[in-house]
Amino acid sequence: MVPQSAALTVMCDDGACADLDVVDVLTQAGVRGVFAVSPDLVGRSGFLNFAQLAQVRDAGHEIAFHGTTHEPFTDLRRKGDLPAAIRDGMKRLADEGLFPTTLIYPCGANDRRVRALVAPLFDCAFTTWYGQNDRVTNRYAIRRMAFGAYAGRSTFDEAAYRRCIERAAASTCWPTWMLHPGAGGHTREHNVMLARLLTHAREVGVPVRTARQHLAEATVHAGDALASAAVRPSINGGSRV
């Protein structure tokens, strides 16, 4: 289950240097995003290093875990290596002051056993399955829409993303956009389009949140609802006196 409230989350996979352009877009809009990294890729040519990731974190963005080696978790599970691989990668991030609570499955690969294995280790996990998310979405199989690179026919133009935001406002669902800024299909024009769409989200009242923020905000609101429900009996009780 995920919260039943409207929000938009922008996620960059793989930790490429080009992610910094998206950081700029998010910063100018006054919002935060999610950046998913694999420790084996950090610092390689074309990828952010740990000092840069610390700056991204310090700017308020969320750093998510994207597998230690970026191998699909379904393959590692079949070899029996998955728990050790996750422990190794998370320790390498922790040693650098990064403590992810969100998982992005490498290549989106997951199955029931993988989900059961990661559930005690992370607050939520994201797939590459297409769609928006509402109350009944499995928190360890959250859907995403590709933005820029890998976008399919249903999300190839700006109008589709605008409709996505408007649907979130109308039906209190949670679309999450999957960006691969380091991939060839992601252009500068996508960053400009993202800036326009973040303005649109603000105009229609859809908050842009990290995954961690959204789960926490919705929990707070659920707490408010419980608190007001708890007050009601005493009011009713008072009226009976």
Ligand SMILES: [Zn+2]
């Ligand atoms: Zn990836």
